[in-house]
Amino acid sequence: MASTFEAGGRPGSEAPEKEKSVVDRFLSLAGDVHAGEGLTALLLSLNGFLLLSTYYTIRSLRSALLLPVQIALPGGVVMAGPEIQSYIGSILAIAFLFIVPLYSSIASRTNRIRLINSVTMFFVVTLIGFFFATRSGVFPATVAVAFFVWIGVFSLMIIAQFWSFANDLYTPEQGKRLFAIVGFGGSVGAIIGALIASSLIGVWGLPVMMLLGVAQLLAALALNNIIHKRDQRRPRAVSTSAPAATEKTLGTSGGFKLVLGQRYLLLIGLLTLTINIVNTNGNYILNETLAQMARAVMAAGADGRTEREIIGGFMAGTDFWQNVLSMGIQFFLVSRIFKYLGIGGALFVMPLVSFTSYGLFAFAPVLSLIRIAKITENATDYSLQNTVRRALFLPTSREAKYKALQAVETFFWRAGDLLSSVVVLIVVRWLALSARGFAFVNLALVAVWLFLAWSLSRENRRLTAKSEPAAA
Numbered sequence: 304m305a306s307t308f309e310a311g312g313r314p315g316s317e318a319p320e321k322e323k324s325v326v327d328r329f330l331s332l333a334g335d336v337h338a339g340e341g342l343t344a345l346l347l348s349l350n351g352f353l354l355l356s357t358y359y360t361i362r363s364l365r366s367a368l369l370l371p372v373q374i375a376l377p378g379g380v381v382m383a384g385p386e387i388q389s390y391i392g393s394i395l396a397i398a399f400l401f402i403v404p405l406y407s408s409i410a411s412r413t414n415r416i417r418l419i420n421s422v423t424m425f426f427v428v429t430l431i432g433f434f435f436a437t438r439s440g441v442f443p444a445t446v447a448v449a450f451f452v453w454i455g456v457f458s459l460m461i462i463a464q465f466w467s468f469a470n471d472l473y474t475p476e477q478g479k480r481l482f483a484i485v486g487f488g489g490s491v492g493a494i495i496g497a498l499i500a501s502s503l504i505g506v507w508g509l510p511v512m513m514l515l516g517v518a519q520l521l522a523a524l525a526l527n528n529i530i531h532k533r534d535q536r537r538p539r540a541v542s543t544s545a546p547a548a549t550e551k552t553l554g555t556s557g558g559f560k561l562v563l564g565q566r567y568l569l570l571i572g573l574l575t576l577t578i579n580i581v582n583t584n585g586n587y588i589l590n591e592t593l594a595q596m597a598r599a600v601m602a603a604g605a606d607g608r609t610e611r612e613i614i615g616g617f618m619a620g621t622d623f624w625q626n627v628l629s630m631g632i633q634f635f636l637v638s639r640i641f642k643y644l645g646i647g648g649a650l651f652v653m654p655l656v657s658f659t660s661y662g663l664f665a666f667a668p669v670l671s672l673i674r675i676a677k678i679t680e681n682a683t684d685y686s687l688q689n690t691v692r693r694a695l696f697l698p699t700s701r702e703a704k705y706k707a708l709q710a711v712e713t714f715f716w717r718a719g720d721l722l723s724s725v726v727v728l729i730v731v732r733w734l735a736l737s738a739r740g741f742a743f744v745n746l747a748l749v750a751v752w753l754f755l756a757w758s759l760s761r762e763n764r765r766l767t768a769k770s771e772p773a774a775a
Contacts, residue, residue, distance in 0.1 A: 334638030335480045344481045348488030353523040355489040359496025361516040368447035392720040395455045399714035407557040407706045416531045423524045438510040463712035466693040470704040475697040475767045483637035486690045490630040558710030567762045568707045572715040574755045579719025589677050591738045628682035647760030653688040654752045664742035698766035
């Protein structure tokens with residue numbers, strides 16, 4: 304006889320089939336939501352909303368603090384903020400070589416909710432520290448650099464931890480149905496956070512925006528604990544008298560050891576690395592084409608705007624439309640792609656979009672077309688591809704869900720930034736290729752991406768086939 308699933312969703316004892324609640328029926332517009340699953344999915348989505356809203360509320364503060372900075376070096380050399388910013392990606396990649404093992408060590412000594420609470424409170428306390436430092440005005444250059452590094456760590460670690468938690472709550476079958484809904488909150492939060500920042504920075508000032516970020520983080524922390532308690536109260540199949548798995552500490556293996564020791568996890572890491580190289584290279588192509596256009600407009604002298612105003616207006620419109628498109632894809636398409644193509648099949652959507660985009664760049668390097676293609680690529684990346692990448696961890700162990708996912712989402716992601724800067728150096732400085740020639744380089748990288756997607760698709764089907772009977 305088939306087993307039933309209790310509210311929240313893991314297998315439980317036999318029970319009459321429940322009727323769908325109002326929340327279940329509403330969320331069924333976006334995915335296949337079973338009776339009793341809607342509230343937890345909604346709470347998780349709200350949690351993602353708060354985290355992404357926090358990030359975009361304080362994201363622009365990093366540039367506001369750093370770009371005006373000038374640091375005098377020996378020999379009369381002055382390093383300006385934009386140059387410092389270009390080096391911070393490398394600093395972050397190196398920093399995560401130490402942060403990932405530290406996170407793994409802490410995760411090995413505590414249970415799920417204590418780990419989540421500890422990491423979140425670390426970011427709350429340090430953000431309060433930045434509030435006081437910024438308000439006092441002491442050591443502005445040091446504070447600006449430290450905050451830029453801090454937000455680079457925060458943006459990756461806190462989101463990775465959120466998806467670790469979601470992976471831990473759901474079986475592979477449930478994640479395939481519900482992750483689109485879980486991710487939708489983050490898409491909306493990114494838009495709302497950006498609107499909050501643009502509307503209130505000029506009114507409240509930079510330090511107060513940090514306190515607003517603290518309030519949002521504390522609200523997300525409270526939600527984490529509510530979701531955890533709901534999960535603990537779910538009826539479960541009684542097989543032993545051992546404590547719930549979520550109350551146990553994780554194993555002793557580190558995040559890097561897990562990734563390097565398992566082919567499936569290593570493939571996820573390499574996929575993440577390749578995606579970020581391709582995407583960052585694509586941003587360079589767009590930026591270089593836009594800069595050329597702005598210079599041409601200024602030379603013609605007919606626009607009436609400054610070069611910064613031309614570029615800023617163009618990028619603001621691009622960001623707005625890609626976030627709107629991302630939200631639509633997340634709510635209406637992701638769950639349906641998962642349903643009909645599966646996690647493995649969904650891996651091929653984004654590289655095919657990118658292949659089309661860079662083929663367009665290579666043969667028709669027109670700014671308007673590049674903009675449309677890049678909006679489509681980024682929107683697909685922020686919605687479908689991000690959800691797919693996190694869903695790949697559903698059939699893995701709890702240890703991998705927390706430690707390996709952190710390693711992949713932090714170090715491998717930032718390593719992609721670092722390698723992209725190397726590619727730019729080689730292609731632009733050494734080979735002297737134009738943006739159009741750079742597009743052919745990205746086409747070759749997309750071919751590597753497709754191979755990794757094919758390999759991961761096979762491994763995911765194999766692992767999911769093994770984990771589903773164990774969950775039933």
